Amino acid sequence: MANQVDTNRRRFLIAATGAAGGVAATAVALPFVGSMLPSERAKAAGAPVEVDVSKIEPGAMITEEWRGKPVWIVNRTQEMLDALAKNNDNLSDPMLQVTSQQPDYCNNPDRSIKSNMLVLVGICTHLGCSPSPKLQPGNDMGADWTGGFFCPCHGSKFDLAGRVFKGSPAPVNLVVPPHKYISDGLLVVGVDAQGEA
Numbered sequence: 001m002a003n004q005v006d007t008n009r010r011r012f013l014i015a016a017t018g019a020a021g022g023v024a025a026t027a028v029a030l031p032f033v034g035s036m037l038p039s040e041r042a043k044a045a046g047a048p049v050e051v052d053v054s055k056i057e058p059g060a061m062i063t064e065e066w067r068g069k070p071v072w073i074v075n076r077t078q079e080m081l082d083a084l085a086k087n088n089d090n091l092s093d094p095m096l097q098v099t100s101q102q103p104d105y106c107n108n109p110d111r112s113i114k115s116n117m118l119v120l121v122g123i124c125t126h127l128g129c130s131p132s133p134k135l136q137p138g139n140d141m142g143a144d145w146t147g148g149f150f151c152p153c154h155g156s157k158f159d160l161a162g163r164v165f166k167g168s169p170a171p172v173n174l175v176v177p178p179h180k181y182i183s184d185g186l187l188v189v190g191v192d193a194q195g196e197a
Contacts, residue, residue, distance in 0.1 A: 054185025066189045070122035080160050083146035087159045102176035111161040120162045126170040129153035
């Protein structure tokens with residue numbers, strides 16, 4: 001009978017020791033795993049940023065931060081997309097000759113991977129101000145305005161693909177950052193499909 005008690009006790013002690021060891025290992029591992037995630041400082045320095053774009057209403061824009069800069073994500077409506085071609089004669093670089101302003105996979109009339117989703121760095125290419133979104137036609141921009149962005153610092157104007165209008169102080173189009181979609185509604189800014197930043 002003494003052997004039976006000792007065996008049960010031994011099993012209990014082994015199980016208790018194993019459970020305590022498991023809890024201790026988890027307690028040690030959690031901070032270690034957490035330390036491998038990018039810090040806020042690393043994100044500001046250029047770590048990729050994930051953005052849920054599934055909740056952006058058509059015609060609306062959200063702003064995220066990447067490398068300390070604002071990144072605009074606009075869910076363009078079909079009307080907004082149709083208006084892009086109307087601006088071509090008034091733009092400095094409608095055919096995207098300055099290729100450094102967008103990745104190769106965005107060198108198209110929409111300047112995007114998905115035609116409705118525009119991703120831009122919200123910094124004017126003139127002196128680094130942040131333009132104001134003027135997404136809707138008309139409003140205080142005049143009757144011929146089809147929507148886009150206006151930099152109040154020196155008057156640069158950009159269309160809804162971030163292309164600069166002739167006569168603007170800004171010399172080139174707004175920058176399209178590297179980005180990719182990892183699912184239908186999840187965008188990663190700061191890295192493209194080839195893993196390049």
